[in-house]
Amino acid sequence: xxxxxxxxxxxxxxxxxxxxxxxxxxxxxxxxxxxxxxxxxxxxxxxxxxxxxxxxxxxxxxxxxxxxxxxxxxxxxxxxxxxxxxxxxxxxxxxxxxxxxxxxxxxxxxxxxxxxxxxxxxxxxxxxxxxxxxxxxxxxxxxxxxxxxxxxxxxxxxxxxxxxxxxxxxxxxxxxxxxxxxxxxxxxxxxxxxxxxxxxxxxxxxxxxxxxxxxxxxxxxxxxxxxxxxxxxxxxxxxxxxxxxxxxxxxxxxxxxxxxxxxxxxxxxxxxxxxxxxxxxxxxxxxxxxxxxxxxxxxxxxxxxxxxxxxxxxxxxxxxxxxxxxxxxxxxxxxxxxxxxxxxxxxxxxxxxxxxx
Ligand code: CP
Numbered sequence: 001x002x003x004x005x006x007x008x009x010x011x012x013x014x015x016x017x018x019x020x021x022x023x024x025x026x027x028x029x030x031x032x033x034x035x036x037x038x039x040x041x042x043x044x045x046x047x048x049x050x051x052x053x054x055x056x057x058x059x060x061x062x063x064x065x066x067x068x069x070x071x072x073x074x075x076x077x078x079x080x081x082x083x084x085x086x087x088x089x090x091x092x093x094x095x096x097x098x099x100x101x102x103x104x105x106x107x108x109x110x111x112x113x114x115x116x117x118x119x120x121x122x123x124x125x126x127x128x129x130x131x132x133x134x135x136x137x138x139x140x141x142x143x144x145x146x147x148x149x150x151x152x153x154x155x156x157x158x159x160x161x162x163x164x165x166x167x168x169x170x171x172x173x174x175x176x177x178x179x180x181x182x183x184x185x186x187x188x189x190x191x192x193x194x195x196x197x198x199x200x201x202x203x204x205x206x207x208x209x210x211x212x213x214x215x216x217x218x219x220x221x222x223x224x225x226x227x228x229x230x231x232x233x234x235x236x237x238x239x240x241x242x243x244x245x246x247x248x249x250x251x252x253x254x255x256x257x258x259x260x261x262x263x264x265x266x267x268x269x270x271x272x273x274x275x276x277x278x279x280x281x282x283x284x285x286x287x288x289x290x291x292x293x294x295x296x297x298x299x300x301x302x303x304x305x306x307x308x309x310x311x312x313x314x315x316x317x318x319x320x321x322x323x324x325x326x327x328x329x330x331x332x333x334x335x336x337x338x339x340x341x342x343x344x345x346x347x348x349x350x351x352x353x354x355x356x357x
Contacts, residue, residue, distance in 0.1 A: 182258055
């Protein structure tokens with residue numbers, strides 16, 4: 001905590017209080033995947049998130065990024081990410097531009113290179129959500145190649161680093177900092193709203209295994225995660241004393257779990273050579289319809305540990321992914337704490353990358 005306060009003071013005063021701490025400044029760093037940040041850096045961001053949460057509760061001003069602008073480019077809809085970033089930068093003393101491709105020249109084909117260079121000459125961070133499969137992460141990497149200001153992922157087709165920071169913060173609030181051996185189940189669930197990206201479960205298996213958790217992924221065979229992400233997560237588990245196992249049975253996945261995170265993801269990785277055409281969409285839909293019974297209900301929650309916590313990044317498909325009875329049960333459901341923590345973690349990431357020392 002002292003370090004987080006020191007960091008805040010450093011940010012306010014411009015004095016580099018990291019000096020002698022053997023940790024380079026995070027100012028100017030991109031945040032495209034949590035996997036590219038060290039555990040010390042993630043821990044620092046989480047400490048600062050907690051500090052910011054407490055300061056907000058006390059009504060304190062934290063305008064460390066006065067007059068700074070973050071450009072937010074959303075290729076898709078967003079409630080939590082858009083508003084945690086927008087409120088977050090305001091509370092840090094700066095402002096955001098809420099952009100979509102049609103508000104910019106992107107729909108007329110302007111390149112990521114030109115966009116990144118021009119915005120870099122004007123503001124202080126480029127934040128972007130682009131979840132198109134096989135496109136999103138490449139687009140963010142293109143922005144980062146040419147941007148001279150931090151590029152912050154607001155979710156892509158592979159990673160959702162802002163979400164998983166809030167998830168980890170929420171889990172630590174409920175279970176303490178030492179998460180070694182915590183049994184967490186990330187389960188696929190049926191949904192009809194849209195084929196949700198792979199990025200939430202993928203960021204979760206990558207990060208949770210780094211904290212020594214025993215992670216189970218339950219999913220039907222047609223809905224795998226990306227093989228190279230799974231390999232990285234296995235390495236993370238091995239290096240950090242956690243584990244990663246897979247099951248194709250939702251009941252089996254829930255047995256004994258202390259945290260359950262049932263959520264839909266699309267079958268993009270299950271179709272080799274995915275292309276965004278009607279044929280692939282129809283195949284994915286046919287696979288989806290086979291698994292309507294993958295819902296988180298009271299019976300399945302009964303298979304988990306007695307005090308199991310239910311999490312969901314939201315938005316949830318109520319009645320499809322999860323019953324109202326489960327998601328609205330305050331004894332187990334911590335979805336609103338998880339959503340609120342999006343604000344505090346987003347503020348910490350912006351403070352560190354845009355102004356931090
Ligand atoms: N969890 C999440 O990213 O929510 P939004 O899509 O509303 O931003």
